[in-house]
Amino acid sequence: LEIGAYEAVRALDEKLHYADRAEIMEELSEELRQTYFELLDFEEASEVLEEVGSELFSELIEGMDEEKRSKVIDNMSQDDIVDKLSGLTEEKQEELLSYMDEDTASEVETLLEYEEDSAGGRMTKDYVTLTTEMTIDIAIEYLRQNAPGAETIYYVFVTDEAGILTGVISLRQLIVASPETKISEIMNENVISVYDDEDQEEVARLFSKYDFMVMPVVDKEEKLKGIITVDDILDVIEEEATEDIYKFAGSSDLEIYEEDDASWLRVVRSVRSRLPWLIITIFGGLLSGSVVARYQGTLDANAALAMFMPLLAGMGGNVGTQSSTITVRSIAVGYVEGKEAVRTFFLEVATGFAVGLVCSVIVGLAAMLTNSSTVISLIVGIAMFSNIVTAAAIGTLVPMIFKKLGVDPAVASAPFISTTVDITGLTIYFSLATVLIGKWMI
Amino acid sequence: LEIGAYEAVRALDEKLHYADRAEIMEELSEELRQTYFELLDFEEASEVLEEVGSELFSELIEGMDEEKRSKVIDNMSQDDIVDKLSGLTEEKQEELLSYMDEDTASEVETLLEYEEDSAGGRMTKDYVTLTTEMTIDIAIEYLRQNAPGAETIYYVFVTDEAGILTGVISLRQLIVASPETKISEIMNENVISVYDDEDQEEVARLFSKYDFMVMPVVDKEEKLKGIITVDDILDVIEEEATEDIYKFAGSSDLEIYEEDDASWLRVVRSVRSRLPWLIITIFGGLLSGSVVARYQGTLDANAALAMFMPLLAGMGGNVGTQSSTITVRSIAVGYVEGKEAVRTFFLEVATGFAVGLVCSVIVGLAAMLTNSSTVISLIVGIAMFSNIVTAAAIGTLVPMIFKKLGVDPAVASAPFISTTVDITGLTIYFSLATVLIGKWMI
Structure with a gap:
């Protein structure tokens, strides 16, 4: 790159959002990446670092000189630093922690101790709090001074002297209130918070139910420990949906890879995730056999x-998979609770009944056309109908029973259900055939 | 309910969030619901209405007296009104529109014309804009006056005199800037916007990529038409994931019901969504036959x-479903693009290879134990291996080809893939058997 080209890159670059720059960086060769990265000032560099993956983060941090590095780290959003570090080995974590000032390092270490998918693991400590006794004008001045470091100042939480969460106030309320009012007079005291060990899926559910921008995280003594902002929740919802989909296919969240994972590692993870279900399928298949x-x-x-x-086994598997997929998802998004569960079961069986009627007529007719023995056609039709209704019932009941037993309903995966239904379907088919052929054909 | 009980309900109630109150309302009998609803002042009533379903919304609106109704509608968030109305019949829409003042009614009508799942259908017109020539102190005063009606004032978009979007400024920037600065001096000109006909899934992707709180929606002339806030995007991400999951099971988004849908309607929708895939399964099954x-x-x-x-068909189906599910989801979240597609294909085939080796050994040994003919065991083992590798390849390729052809990759659903793989699997099995038995057993 010549000097002219540098300037062209810079000029182009300034129009780009940091997320786009980070994407470009991932594509570049290591050398070009360093050159490009050195062109950025510390503010730009920290924004770009927030967007890259764990590996690249550690590579770039190590490549910087000490002064820029400390400025960059200081300017980065804390929950993003934690996010990157949690993707690295412990030695790497230690090394990167040693680059931070003591305060940041100890806060980051506290956050690293939480489970990655708990409220504590998702929260940041970059926030400002107000106290009940402040007046509006003092509070606004306080925010003005402390705003630059904070993740958000649009909703600010209020604590008492002991650090216990007592309320929330929006910047909007602050701006329209008269300057001498006390915070305690206008704050909203009914603030909904989560405990730091709460599962991220539940946190996402609350965000989505209440349309929150930010939520406070507290410990068991109701002391404010951190905040979670909605932008992190978007990722959680997408991740949880992907996890459910993977589990559903008879795989696991192990397969949710980062873009810079090595190929062999991805294959190992895929095999480890999928093989257990396939081995269950083998035993199921031998049972069917x-x-x-x-x-x-x-x-x-x-x-x-x-x-x-093949037709009977295939149909049963598909009907069962449809019912179980829809039941598992309905449970996940909270549709199936209490008496809704009973209703859902009957609706699924009713659907199975209707679908079974249509399909058994088609299959019975097809059997007559290709095979012409009325008895066999009747057997195939009746077996198809019973098979579909059974499959719908099993597909709905199994995830509900798992849920009741405290097992993740997603364990009722497609491989599990279709294997189970194969066995019941073939048993129905052959026992029907044995009985009816014995009766009608002799 | 006696007067004393009323008061108890009120007291309890004031601690509850509107979303929770709405949930309670859905559970009450119609009569109790009206009584309870009348206890609320117009601000509370409008917040609760934002949270209820379409049917209940229309019931409650109709039950109010004229004066309260107009206040309540005025106080409601516009995109929520549009959301409720779009769930109702046209006559009901007309009736409810007639309760609104002319301005609101015409804005709501414009929004109703957009596709429900487009940016235009998700946006609101409750926003304030600033113009480039304003100074900070004028802008803040302007926001103070116009804030109550606006969905958000934390990020405010800036337009020129022609209404063309030219920048964005955060309330945070406004508060820390000196009062006589002009908006044009400190606003961010690189504002990322979406067109009003953009698909909501793409809008969600942008929110998630850039961590936005709010995005501006423009028409083809770059005129600002509305804004979308992140709370609506949470619902979009969840909805799109559910849609993908349903499609995957061989169903459709038709089955995503509202809680107050009638039972028969849900069964009809389920049958309509699932039957097409099952009829394809029938023909696939007949082909296998x-x-x-x-x-x-x-x-x-x-x-x-x-x-x-059954074992061979079942394994093929499950391996194919695993590969296709993971490929469809990877495409949806944007992992599989360009050269990544080729890599993903080879990784899936490699996974199939490894899984195939393990499974064919287990199955071959199981065959020897149960059946004892070495030739048959060998045939079953080899067929199992070929079947798994083929299934992995088909499961990965089909969604990628669909994507390339502009067909929704989710059409490569579990029923579709497992039916396809049944046919290839049985063909491999029997042709191998015919050839090898002919060679080795004579």
Whole structure:
């Protein structure tokens, strides 16, 4: 790069948002990255660092000179620093902590101790608090001075002298109130908070229910410990949805990778996540096979029965997966509680009934067209209907029972349900066939 | 309820958040609901109305006297009104619009014309704008007067005289700047906006990428038309994830119901959403059946082959579903683009390879234990391995190809993939069996 090109890059760059710059950085070679990064002043550098992944963060921090580094770290949002550090090994964490001043390092260390997916792990300590006794004009002046370091000043929490959370006030309220009013007179005392060990999914649910911008995090003594802002919650909601989807497919959140993870690591994680479910499928499949073996006599005598095995097993699996997916998701977003659960069960079975009627007629007719034995067609049709209703019932009940037992309903994954339904479906099919063929064909 | 009880309810109630009050209202009988609702002043009533469903909204609005109604509507957030109205029939919409003053009614009507899931459908017109020529002190005074009606004043957009969006300024910047500075001097000119016809999913992606609190919506001439706040985006992200999950199970967003939908309506929607995929499954199943029929000779000669059919089909289906689910989700969250697609494909196939090795050994050994013919065990093992690798490849490729063709990748749903993989799996199994048994057993 020549000097002219530098300037061109700079000029272009100033129009770009930091998130876009970070994306460009990830694409560059290490050398170009360093060169480019050195062009940024400390404010720009810290904004870009907030947006990059853990690995790149550590690489860039290490490449800086000491003075710039301390300024950059000071300017970064604390919860972002914690986020990057938690993606690194302990040695790396120690090393990076040693670059920070004592206060920041100890705050970051406290935050690192929380579970990553708890309220404590998501919160930041970059906030300002007001006290009940302040007047509005003093409070505004206080905010003016302390605003630069804080994550948000649009909603400010109020504590008493002991640090116990007592209220919340919006900047909007502060601005429209008369200067000599006391905070305690206009603050909202019914402030909804979360405990620091609360699961992030529950925190996200509260944000979404109450349309919050920010929420206070307290310890068991109601002392204010930190705040969580809504921008972090967007990520949580997306992450939790991805986790549910992965679990559903018979995998796990282990597979949610960072873009800079090595290829072999991703394969190892994928195999580790998926293999357990597949091994369960193997045993389920062998069980289904033993059902077939048990009715080998019926099958040998009526070779046409084999032809409809894949169809029956496949339909059962799909109907079961539909019911269980929708039930698991409905539980996750809070639709299925109390008497709603009973209603949902009956609605799913009713759906199974309707779907079963349509499908069994189609399949029965198709069987007659391809095979022409009325008895076999009848057997296939009746088995299809019973199979679909059973699959819908199993798909709905299993996640509900798991939920009741305190097991994650998402364990009722597609592989689990379709394997279970394969076994019931084949049993229904062959026992029906054995009985009816015995009755009607002799 | 006696007077004493009234007071108790009121006292309890004042501590509750509006979202909780709305939840309680949904549970009450119609009569109690009206009684309770009449106890609220117009500010409380409007907050509660923002939180209830469409049906209840229309019931409560109709039950109010004219004076309170106009105050309540005036006090409600406009995007919430639009949200409720869009859930009602056109006649109901007309009726409710007639209760509003002319300005509000015409703004609401404009918003109702946008697609519900577009930026225009999600935006509100309750906002204040500043102009470039204002000084800070005038701007603050202007905000102070206009704040009560606005959805947010923490980030305020700046327009020129023609109404064209030219910048953004935060309340924080306004408060720390000196009073005689001009807006144009300190505003941020690189404001990221969305067009009014942009899809809500893309809007959510931008919010999440840039950590925005609010985004401006413009028309094709860059004129500011409305704003979208982050609280509405939380719902969008959750809704889109649910939609993806439902599509994945071979259903559709039609099934995302409102809590007060009638039971029969939910069943009809479920059947309509799921049946198409199940009918595809039927034809896929018949095709699989025709594969079995084609190899009936091989099957008759080696009855033990039938026993492993459910296992092979089931494993293929599950591996294919895992790969396709993870690929569809990775595409949705933006992980799989350009050369990442090629890498993802190879990683999935590598995973299939590893998983296939482990599973084929287990299945081969299990076959030897239960059946004892070495040839059949070998056939089952080899078929299992090929089947898993093929399933992983199909599960990854199909959503990518759909994406390339401009089809929603989520169409590669679990029923679709498992049906496809059933056919390839059985073909591999029986053709291998026919060839190998012919070679080794004669």
